[in-house]
Amino acid sequence: MADVLIPDWGTWDPGTRATLMFVVDEPRGQVLLIRKKRGLGAGKINGPGGKIDPGETALECAVRETQEELGVTALNPVKHGELWFQFVDGMRMHVAVFVARAHEGEAYETPEAIPIWTPLDALPFEEMWADDREWLAQMLSEGGLFCGKFVFEDDLMHHCEMVWDSSGWMD
Numbered sequence: 001m002a003d004v005l006i007p008d009w010g011t012w013d014p015g016t017r018a019t020l021m022f023v024v025d026e027p028r029g030q031v032l033l034i035r036k037k038r039g040l041g042a043g044k045i046n047g048p049g050g051k052i053d054p055g056e057t058a059l060e061c062a063v064r065e066t067q068e069e070l071g072v073t074a075l076n077p078v079k080h081g082e083l084w085f086q087f088v089d090g091m092r093m094h095v096a097v098f099v100a101r102a103h104e105g106e107a108y109e110t111p112e113a114i115p116i117w118t119p120l121d122a123l124p125f126e127e128m129w130a131d132d133r134e135w136l137a138q139m140l141s142e143g144g145l146f147c148g149k150f151v152f153e154d155d156l157m158h159h160c161e162m163v164w165d166s167s168g169w170m171d
Contacts, residue, residue: 004158007086009149014084014094019062020049023074023103024140029120031140032103034069034113035127045127048113049095058096066100069113074100080139081146083131088153099139130157138164 023032034048050065052058059077066074081097107115118124120140125133131150139146144164151159 004088004151004153006151006159009084009161012084012086012092015092016094017052017058018050018093018095019052019058019065020047020083020095020097021062021066021074021077022047022097022099022136022140023066023072024099024101024120025103025117026101028117030117031120031123032070032072032107033116033118033124035116037112037114039112041129044129045116045118045124046129046132047097059098062096062098067105069110070107070115071105071110072107072115073104074098075102075104076100080143081135081148083135084147084149085131086149086151088151088158097139099143130155131160134160134162 025032033045035045036042048066048069049062052061059079062077063074066072077098077100079096080099083095083097085093085095109115123137131148135146135148138144146162146164149161150157
C-alpha cells in the first residue's frame with residue numbers, strides 16, 4: 001500500500017457538498033436503505049442522498065433526494081452528523097447526515113435506487129462503504145452528533161477520524 005497523504009483538515013475545503021438521509025421505522029425496528037444503481041458507490045448499500053443543488057439547503061436536498069430516489073417523504077429530519085471524504089484521486093466531499101423517524105409514502109424502486117428496509121440490528125456493512133462501520137449503528141441507536149473524516153482510495157479506507165459530541169457543536 002502506498003503512503004497516503006492525510007489532509008490538513010483545518011484548511012480542507014470540499015469540492016462537492018452532499019447529503020444522506022436515514023429514515024427509521026421505530027415500531028418495526030428498521031431503517032430504509034438503498035442499493036445504489038448508478039453514480040459514486042453504484043452497487044453499494046447506503047442511505048438515499050445526493051449532491052446539494054445551488055440555492056438549496058442541506059436539509060432541502062436530503063428530503064428531495066429521498067423523494068426522488070425512493071418516492072418517500074422524510075418527515076421532521078434532524079441533522080446528526082458530517083462526513084468529510086478525501087479521495088486519493090483528488091475528489092473531496094462534505095456530506096451532511098440526517099435521520100427522520102417518520103415518513104410518508106411507500107418506498108419503490110427508481111432508476112437510481114432499490115429500497116431495502118433493514119433491521120437496525122442487522123446492518124449490511126459488508127455491502128456498504130467502509131466508513132459506515134464507524135458511525136452508522138451508533139447514530140441510529142444512540143443519536144448524538146458526530147463528525148467523521150476519512151481518506152479513501154477507491155473503496156479502500158486509509159484513514160478515519162471520528163468525533164462524537166452531544167453538546168450541539170454542529171451548525
